[in-house]
Amino acid sequence: MIVNKDKCIGCGRCLIYCPVRAIRIVNRKAEIDQNMCTECANCQRAAVCSQDALEKVPLEWPRQVRSQMSDVTTVYRGVNGRGTEEMKTNDVTHRYKKGFAGIAVEMGRPQVSTTLRDLEKISMALAEHGAEFEERNPITSYIVDLKTGKINPEILDERVISGIVEVTVPIEKLQECVEAVIEEADNIDTVFSLDVVCVNNEDGTNDARNILDAAGIWYRPNAKNNVGLGHVD
Ligand code: SF4
Ligand code: SF4
Incomplete structure (x- = not known):
């Protein structure tokens, strides 16, 4: 602008x-x-x-990344702005299956913002512990090596209002992945929230909660009631 x-x-x-x-x-x-x-x-x-x-x-590359991630009227990879579609409506999309947990690290906020360099610190920390990146997530499209979580070096200094690193991990890797993100927090120059998504067992227990409780990791339980307005592509 x-x-x-x-x-x-x-x-x-x-x-x-x-x-x-x-x-x-x-x-x-x-x-x-x-x-x-x-x-x-x-x-x-x-x-x-x-x-x-x-x-x-008109924006040249790599500055275009700012608009792709921050302007809600810019449609990039089928998503407006930074968002990932339907992450919180798993009962419709079934993205997170039994035996797995989803992790989303939502970095930056209005007034604070973030850079791709900070997002890379988290993507690399998660990749080191075997996390699989969500295909349709905009940040995933900037990752040049899914094994290491490395983001295209050309865009690391681009500033965006916020971005979400989103992965799936086998449930037995959840604790180490969450701990890796918490450990990386001191190196991050923005605010972030860490979300864990895991389907309940039939008896109402939740494997992710059991793991986080046993590890003494504090969290705020959250649930989303779907009223049937979600959709599947
Ligand atoms: S709104 Fe902003 S850009 Fe427009 S005239 Fe006022 S100061 Fe200038
Ligand atoms: S960050 Fe957004 S609101 Fe601020 S000057 Fe740039 S385009 Fe305008």
């Missing part, structure tokens, strides 16, 4: 619509910090600029 300085009157109305505070007023004109800008287009979509001074410009 750029500011057309010939049009901008420096009113400052666009500033609060930027989720990473990349816009500031300098010499009575808006200025966008191009390193911080995630190309999310929120500022323009908010339609608060009376001068039409905020302009989207």
